[in-house]
Amino acid sequence: MDALILLGSFIALILIGMPVAYALGLSALIGAWWIDIPFQALMIQVAGGVNKFSLMAIPFFVLAGAIMAEGGMSRRLVAFAGVLVGFVRGGLSLVNIMASTFFGAISGSSVADTASVGSVLIPEMERRGYPREFATAVTISGSVQALLTPPSHNSVLYSLAAGGTVSIASLFMAGVVPGLLMSACLMVLCLIFAKKRNYPKGEVIPLKQALKICADALWGLMAMVIILGGILSGIFTATESAAIAVLWAFFVTMFIYRDYKWSELPKLMHRTVRTISIVMILIAFAASFGYIMTLMQIPAKITTLFLTLSDNRYVILMCINAMLLLLGTVMDMAPLILILTPILLPVVLGIGVDPVHFGMIMLVNLGIG
Template structure:
């Protein structure tokens, strides 16, 4: 197990692709074991692919790319402008609200951050916002996208931890809205201090709001339809992914008329690349997951943490701090696949609902994508907008503090997370 961990971090810091690094490290466990044949490792790779819930991942990835080609994003931007552009720091407020709307469309924080950096970033900088503040509001704001359903991270957590994906989707709604409120308040404070003016001096009237919402109605209806379909039992989470693809194609082709054959092929090409990377990581992580269980890592870590404190809340905070530190160095998908089988048994033993913990864990893991040294969303936004990482890091601190406060509140008040799942399921 020690060799596995050493090799994984060695390969990661050497710049090897994550999938191959985790695959070789996992294979080393079986190659050096005196008790387990190598063939078991190969079987674990194949076994990871034999899962019906796993179908939700490629389907939602494809749905997200399709929706970005169907005019839905442009309509959401227009709706966000009408609703919040009149507030202090108007364009930054639009970024935060757009991330909330995009949570019901793409489910990917990195995709949302890159899109907003290209579409809204130049306008923000031209309007006088600093590059660091622009990048921070876009990158950290994209955390909401990974919390509001459908979230790819929650799908992976549910798949690995054997937790209801439908309950996880419902549990992400309230935390996502709380994050939106906290970040919009942070933007308001910074904007008032620096004199960042509103993008639209006129507050929205009811007719303007009505027209904007009606124009974006098909995009706004999608997450509602998704949750209703899961709650009513019409579709499983995997089947909802297929419904999302069909929904995007039908709306883009027959309603918005923005989905052309060329853009359809482009969405397919981009999806294949993303799905290939994610699936390869998932399959090769099967060997590491088996090694974790075989070596009884969850039980060992549980004994250590329970030995430090007998208070469940304190242990949960320690686990989240540990996950946050790991998230600074390890990519989110890998973190989810490696740490879920370790910590779900621990928190279950503490009497904590795994749905509650899943939302907290995925928020902390995704936050690692907005922080150095391996923050994927951070680097994507900073490279697109030509912003030094040092400036981004300084400007992102108020947003990070706001998010951590929200997560602390969610730990102490589990009812906020579990309200919708308990009410509707």
């Protein structure tokens, strides 16, 4: 009955159109009233949910991505990808995916990836004769790997939802190979479609111009080296790497490229703060929701339910994969990570799945959904 009150009220609030963050908070309040938990205890969880040092990574990475996207770095990365793969048949689709890989490894956001790369390449692909549907599909598919490759905001959220028991740095490193593998597979698929549908070939860029493009893009590519190299070498933590990314993005945008006006910075900061405030409200209320779930022993009950369905770990994992993929189609990724991780993590730990591995499974399925 406890689970029905908590989860039922949450679903009902979502169905009537309430924003997810407020639905989490209000359903947690209803659940606390139902099991007679003091209101003050709930507020402690709300405040404690955002009072974590590791969360500093999210606003810094969001700000770094915004600076890079609006400061011309994404445009230069697109041009650099064009030098590498733009000359083959269907080259613009390959450029799209490669540029998404570069930008995703700097911003850590699939949304920023889609907006920055798509705004440049979708109109250009249409102009060159690619169908709009294909151009849009390539852009969206290419941005999914940004959910995995460091510095992924969603990896930080997963670590937080797991109670800090999963290292952010481990999640960052675990996302590198599957992220690159996804990009490579998408590029092969684009080559097949390009040959089958006879999409146009790109132009070969003259050597002098290509060298200039590579030199311009080098500053953006160095951001990846600084972030990943710093974390791997232990020079700074994943959270500190976010602050370094902001400093580097600001330095390159304002003093190297000089495409962005100083007068535009306050507007950029305002947009970033608005984005972050929404995320932080969501995290705060998700913490209170998770607290009530724990008191009601909902994760333990769901773990028992899954383990009674089958004793085969692969069957359980397939069921979880299907559930995550389905839920990803009806709700945003961030709240699902915060809600489902405390529920499903005990299940996968019970069948011997590494929590870092499960983090990648969750991010991929929810991202595709």
